[in-house]
Amino acid sequence: xxxxxVQNLVVExxxxxxxxxxxxxxxxxxxPGEILGVxxxxxxxxxxxxxxxxxxxxxxGRIASGQxxxxxxxxxxxxxxxxxxxRGRRIGAIFQDPLTSLNPLYSIGRQLIETITTxxxxxxxxxxxxxxxxxxxxxxxxxxxxxxxxxxxxxGGMRQRVVIALALAAEPKLIVADEPTTALDVSIQAQxxxxxxxxxxxxxxxxxxxxxxxxVIAETCDRVAxxxxxxxxxxxxxxxxxxxxxxxxxxxxxxxxxxxxIERARLHQIDGAMPRLNAIPAGCAFxxxxxQVFARCHxxxxxxxxxxxxxxxxxxxxxxTSSTSAPLAAAxxxxxx
Amino acid sequence: xxxxxLRRLVQAALVMVTVALIAFMLFQFVGDPVSQILGQxxxxxxxxxxxxxxxxxxxxxxxxxxxxxxxxxxxxGMSLRQGTPVATLIAERFPATLELALVAAxxxxxxxxxxxxxxxxRRGSALAQLFMTLSLLGVSLPTFLIGIVLILIFSVHLGWFxxxxxxxxxxxxxxxTGLLTAQGWHHLVLPAITLAIFQLTLIxxxxxxxxxxxxxTDYIKFARARGLSDRAVHFGHALKNTLVPVMTITGLQLGxxxxxxxxxxxVFQWPGMGLLFIQAVTFADIPVMAAYLCLIALIFxxxxxxxxxxxFVVDPRLRLDQSSGH
Amino acid sequence: MKSTLFxxxxxxxxHSFRTxxxxxxxxxxxxxxxxxxxxxPWVAPHNPFDLATLDLSNARLPPAWYxxxxxxxxxxxxxxxxxxxxxxxxxxxxxxxxxxVSVLLSVLLGxxxxxxxxxxxxxxxxxxxxxxxxxxxxxxxxxxxxxxxxGHALFPNAPEALAFGVLIAAITLTGWVQYARTVRGxxxxxxxxxxxxxxxxxxVSSLAIMRRHVLPNVLGPVLVLATIQVATAIITxxxxxxxxxxxxPTSPSLGTLIRIGNDYLFSGEWWITIFPGxxxxxxxxxxxxxxxxxxxxxxxxxx
Numbered sequence: 001x002x003x004x005x006v007q008n009l010v011v012e013x014x015x016x017x018x019x020x021x022x023x024x025x026x027x028x029x030x031x032p033g034e035i036l037g038v039x040x041x042x043x044x045x046x047x048x049x050x051x052x053x054x055x056x057x058x059x060x061g062r063i064a065s066g067q068x069x070x071x072x073x074x075x076x077x078x079x080x081x082x083x084x085x086x087r088g089r090r091i092g093a094i095f096q097d098p099l100t101s102l103n104p105l106y107s108i109g110r111q112l113i114e115t116i117t118t119x120x121x122x123x124x125x126x127x128x129x130x131x132x133x134x135x136x137x138x139x140x141x142x143x144x145x146x147x148x149x150x151x152x153x154x155x156g157g158m159r160q161r162v163v164i165a166l167a168l169a170a171e172p173k174l175i176v177a178d179e180p181t182t183a184l185d186v187s188i189q190a191q192x193x194x195x196x197x198x199x200x201x202x203x204x205x206x207x208x209x210x211x212x213x214x215x216v217i218a219e220t221c222d223r224v225a226x227x228x229x230x231x232x233x234x235x236x237x238x239x240x241x242x243x244x245x246x247x248x249x250x251x252x253x254x255x256x257x258x259x260x261x262i263e264r265a266r267l268h269q270i271d272g273a274m275p276r277l278n279a280i281p282a283g284c285a286f287x288x289x290x291x292q293v294f295a296r297c298h299x300x301x302x303x304x305x306x307x308x309x310x311x312x313x314x315x316x317x318x319x320x321t322s323s324t325s326a327p328l329a330a331a332x333x334x335x336x337x
Numbered sequence: 338x339x340x341x342x343l344r345r346l347v348q349a350a351l352v353m354v355t356v357a358l359i360a361f362m363l364f365q366f367v368g369d370p371v372s373q374i375l376g377q378x379x380x381x382x383x384x385x386x387x388x389x390x391x392x393x394x395x396x397x398x399x400x401x402x403x404x405x406x407x408x409x410x411x412x413x414g415m416s417l418r419q420g421t422p423v424a425t426l427i428a429e430r431f432p433a434t435l436e437l438a439l440v441a442a443x444x445x446x447x448x449x450x451x452x453x454x455x456x457x458x459r460r461g462s463a464l465a466q467l468f469m470t471l472s473l474l475g476v477s478l479p480t481f482l483i484g485i486v487l488i489l490i491f492s493v494h495l496g497w498f499x500x501x502x503x504x505x506x507x508x509x510x511x512x513x514t515g516l517l518t519a520q521g522w523h524h525l526v527l528p529a530i531t532l533a534i535f536q537l538t539l540i541x542x543x544x545x546x547x548x549x550x551x552x553x554t555d556y557i558k559f560a561r562a563r564g565l566s567d568r569a570v571h572f573g574h575a576l577k578n579t580l581v582p583v584m585t586i587t588g589l590q591l592g593x594x595x596x597x598x599x600x601x602x603x604v605f606q607w608p609g610m611g612l613l614f615i616q617a618v619t620f621a622d623i624p625v626m627a628a629y630l631c632l633i634a635l636i637f638x639x640x641x642x643x644x645x646x647x648x649f650v651v652d653p654r655l656r657l658d659q660s661s662g663h
Numbered sequence: 664m665k666s667t668l669f670x671x672x673x674x675x676x677x678h679s680f681r682t683x684x685x686x687x688x689x690x691x692x693x694x695x696x697x698x699x700x701x702x703x704p705w706v707a708p709h710n711p712f713d714l715a716t717l718d719l720s721n722a723r724l725p726p727a728w729y730x731x732x733x734x735x736x737x738x739x740x741x742x743x744x745x746x747x748x749x750x751x752x753x754x755x756x757x758x759x760x761x762x763x764v765s766v767l768l769s770v771l772l773g774x775x776x777x778x779x780x781x782x783x784x785x786x787x788x789x790x791x792x793x794x795x796x797x798x799x800x801x802x803x804x805x806x807x808x809x810x811x812x813x814g815h816a817l818f819p820n821a822p823e824a825l826a827f828g829v830l831i832a833a834i835t836l837t838g839w840v841q842y843a844r845t846v847r848g849x850x851x852x853x854x855x856x857x858x859x860x861x862x863x864x865x866x867v868s869s870l871a872i873m874r875r876h877v878l879p880n881v882l883g884p885v886l887v888l889a890t891i892q893v894a895t896a897i898i899t900x901x902x903x904x905x906x907x908x909x910x911x912p913t914s915p916s917l918g919t920l921i922r923i924g925n926d927y928l929f930s931g932e933w934w935i936t937i938f939p940g941x942x943x944x945x946x947x948x949x950x951x952x953x954x955x956x957x958x959x960x961x962x963x964x965x966x
Binding site: 348352363473474476477478479480481482485486488489493589590592593595596597599600603604614615617618619621622623626630633637638641 | 793797800801802804805808809812813815816817819894898901902905906907908918921925928929931933936937940943944947948951952955
C-alpha cells in the first residue's frame with residue numbers, strides 16, 4: 001500500500017485581484033521507503049506541495065479541494081491538534097537553510113531532546129542517549145560533548161546534519177526535504193545527500209526530495225516528478241525520465257543540461273518563461289513554449305497518461321487518443337528494473 | 338570581550354567629560370559671580386581679589402580641571418536659589434525619583450509584556466485590536482496630560498487619591514522612603530500610573546512587533562514541523578527569542594523614565610530631582626542644573642553599559658570563549 | 664495632475680488608503696485641523712490676542728452648553744476673558760508650525776549627514792556613528808528638555824523669535840539621528856554596487872549618484888519615520904511648553920494653554936485646560952494613525 005497519496009490537490013491563494021491557483025489537480029503517490037524527487041523551476045509549486053503535505057501552508061493559502069492520505073487515512077482535513085501529532089512523528093521535514101532552521105538560543109541537545117520527548121514516551125536521560133545516537137548516526141564527531149553546543153558553533157554542513165537528526169528524531173515514515181542542499185557548498189552537498197539517503201534507508205523512511213537540481217535527483221532518487229505551473233508534467237523512474245522523457249518540457253529540461261562529452265556551440269534553452277499564476281494558458285500550461293504544439297493543446301488540459309516508461313501530461317502521447325481518459329488518480333510506482 | 342568592555346569604558350569616559358564640559362560652560366556664560374558677591378559698585382582691587390580667590394584669573398582649562406576634580410567628588414557648590422549645597426539637595430531628592438521610577442517601571446513591565454504577547458499570538462482578535470488601538474492612544478497622549486486628567490478625575494471629582502506630594506515618609510539612614518507607609522503608597526499611585534503609561538505602551542508595541550517577527554522565522558517553522566505543541570513553540574521558543582532584544586531595549590527605555598519623571602514630578606509636585614531641575618531652570622540656578630546634567634549623564638552611561646553586558650550574558654552567539662566546531 | 668492622483672488612488676497604497684477607515688478618518692481630521700490652523704485669522708471667531716477686544720466681564724465663562732455660558736464663546740473663556748475656541752485655533756497653529764518645521768529640519772539634517780557619512784566613509788562615518796550611538800542612548804525628550812531648559816535659563820527674557828528658535832532647535836537636534844542612520848545604511852549598500860563604481864569611473868558626480876540612486880530607495884522609510892515623528896514633535900513641543908521652556912505665553916501653543924489652564928483645575932474651571940488637551944490628543948492621534956497606516960501600506964511583507 002502506498003505510504004502517501006495525493007489526489008487532485010488544489011491549493012489556492014485568495015487575493016485582492018482574484019484567487020490564484022498555485023497547485024492545480026496534483027496527484028501522485030509515494031511508496032514506503034522510496035525516494036521521490038520533485039523537480040521544477042522556481043515558482044512551479046514544489047515547496048507549496050511539501051507545505052501542504054505537512055499542513056503548514058501559510059495563510060491566506062489554503063487547500064481548496066483534493067485529498068492527502070497518509071497510510072490510507074486523510075490528513076488534509078484534520079483538526080490542528082491532531083495534525084500536530086502527525087508532524088514530526090509520522091512526517092518529518094527538512095528546510096533549506098540550516099542556519100535559520102535552528103533556534104540560536106538553545107543548545108542542539110535541548111532542541112533534540114524536546115522533539116524526542118514530545119513524541120516518544122522516553123525519560124529525559126533516555127531521550128538524551130537517543131539524541132547522542134542520532135548525532136553519531138548523522139556524522140557529528142564527539143557527539144557526547146557537542147550535544148550541548150549551540151547552533152552557531154557548527155559549520156553549515158554540520159548544522160544540516162543536526163537538522164536531519166532532528167527530522168528523524170521521532171522516527172517518521174516520510175521526510176519532506178525542501179531544497180536541503182541548496183544553501184550548502186557544492187563539496188558538502190554530496191556528503192549531505194548521501195547521508196540523507198543512507199540514514200533514511202536505515203530508518204525505513206521515504207523521502208520527498210524537493211529541488212531544482214537535476215544532478216541531485218539523478219544521484220539520489222528512485223522516481224522523479226517534474227512540476228510545471230502547479231501541475232505535474234511528467235513522473236516516472238529516474239533513469240527513464242532523464243534519458244527517455246516523453247513530455248516536451250522534460251525533454252527541454254534535460255537537453256539544457258550541458259554534457260561534457262558533446263561539443264556544442266550554443267547552450268540549449270527553452271524559449272519563454274513559466275507563466276505567472278494569474279496568467280496560466282488554457283489547455284496545457286506549456287503550450288506557449290512547446291515546439292510541438294497543436295490545436296488540442298490550447299483547448300483541453302491533459303491529465304497524466306502512460307507513456308513508454310513514464311507518465312506524462314501531454315496530448316502527443318499515443319495513449320491520449322485511446323478512449324475514456326479516466327484521469328489517473330495516482331501515478332503508481334513502476335517496478336524497479 | 339575584555340577589549341569590548343574597555344572600549345565602552347573609554348567611550349563612557351569621553352561622554353562624561355563632554356557633558357562636564359557643557360556643564361562647565363554653563364557657569365562661564367551666565368552671570369558674573371563676582372558682581373553677585375560684591376554688588377554693583379566695587380573697586381578694581383576688590384574685584385581682582387575676589388577673582389583670584391575664586392580662581393577666575395587662571396586659564397580656562399585649569400578652571401575646567403578644577404571643575405572636573407570637584408565634580409567627580411560630587412561638589413558643585415551652592416544652589417543659587419536655596420543657598421544649600423547642591424550635593425545635599427540632590428541627595429535629598431534622589432530617593433523620591435528613584436522610587437517613583439522603579440514602581441512605574443515594574444508596572445509597565447508587568448502589564449506591557451503580557452499584553453504584547455497576547456496581541457501577537459491572538460493577532461486580529463477583537464481584544465488584540467483593542468489593545469493596539471489603546472496603545473496608539475497611549476503614544477498620542479502626552480504624559481503631562483495624562484497626569485492632569487487623572488488628577489481631574491480621581492482627585493478633584495472623586496477625591497480618591499491625593500494630587501501632590503509624597504505623603505508620610507520614613508527615614509532609613511540617608512534614604513527617605515515612602516514605600517513603608519500606607520500614605521506613601523496612596524500618594525504614589527497616580528504619579529506612578531502616569532509615568533508608567535507611556536512606557537507600558539512602548540513595551541507592549543515592542544513585544545508585539547518582536548514576537549510577530551520571531552513567529553515568522555524558519556526555526557519556528559521547523560519547530561512546528563517537528564510537531565512541538567503550541568505552548569512549546571510560543572512560550573518555549575518564540576517568547577525567549579522575543580524577550581532577549583526586548584529586555585535590552587527596555588533597559589534603555591527605563592532610562593526614559595528618568596526623563597519623563599521630570600514631567601510627572603512637575604504635574605504632581607513630587608519632590609524629586611526632576612522637579613528640582615525645573616525649578617532650577619525657572620530660577621536660572623546654574624549649579625543645580627550643572628549637577629543634574631552630570632548626574633543624568635552618569636546614570637545613562639551606566640545603564641547603557643549594563644545593558645551591553647547583559648547582551649553577552651543572554652545571547653550565546655556573543656560568547657566568544659567557546660570553541661567553534663567543524 | 665488629476666491623472667497622477669487617479670493613478671495613485673488605484674495603486675496598492677491608494678487602495679489600502681481607501682479601504683482603511685482609520686486612515687481616512689485620520690487624514691480628514693488632520694486636514695481639518697491643518698486648514699483651520701493655517702487660516703486661523705479667518706476661521707477663529709475672536710482674536711484672543713487683540714487686547715482691545717478683551718473684556719474682563721467675560722472672564723471664566725463655562726462652555727456654551729452650561730447655563731452660565733454664552734454661544735459667542737463656544738468653549739468658554741479663560742481668566743482674561745479670552746475665547747477658548749479661538750485660543751485653541753491659534754494655539755494649534757503654533758503647535759503645528761513648530762512640529763512641522765522641526766521635523767523638516769530634522770529630515771534635512773539627518774538625510775544630509777547620513778549621505779555624507781555613507782558616501783565618504785572613513786573617519787567621517789565613524790565619528791557620525793559614534794555620535795548617533797551616544798545620542799540614541801539618551802531619551803529624546805531629555806535632550807530636548809535640557810537644551811530648552813538651558814536656553815531658557817541663559818536667556819530668560821528672550822524675544823519671541825529666539826525662544827522659538829531654541830525650541831525648534833531643541834526638537835530638531837533630537838530627531839535627526841534616525842534619518843541619518845537609515846540613509847547611511849542605504850548609501851553604504853548602494854555605494855558597493857558596481858554601477859555606482861562604474862559611474863564614478865566615467866566621472867558622474869557623487870552628488871548625482873546619491874540623488875538619483877540612493878534617495879529614491881530611502882524615501883519610503885524616511886516618509887514613515889517623518890510622519891510618526893511629527894506626532895512626537897508636537898507632543899514634545901507641548902511638553903516643553905507645559906514645563907515653561909517652550910512657546911512663550913505671548914504666542915501660546917496648545918501646551919502653553921494647558922499650562923495656563925492647569926492653575927484653574929482645582930477651582931472647577933476645567934475647560935481652560937481640557938479643551939486644548941483634547942485638541943492636542945486629536946491631532947497627535949490622527950498623525951500617528953496616518954503614520955501607522957503608511958508604514959503598513961509601504962511594507963511589502965505585510966500585504
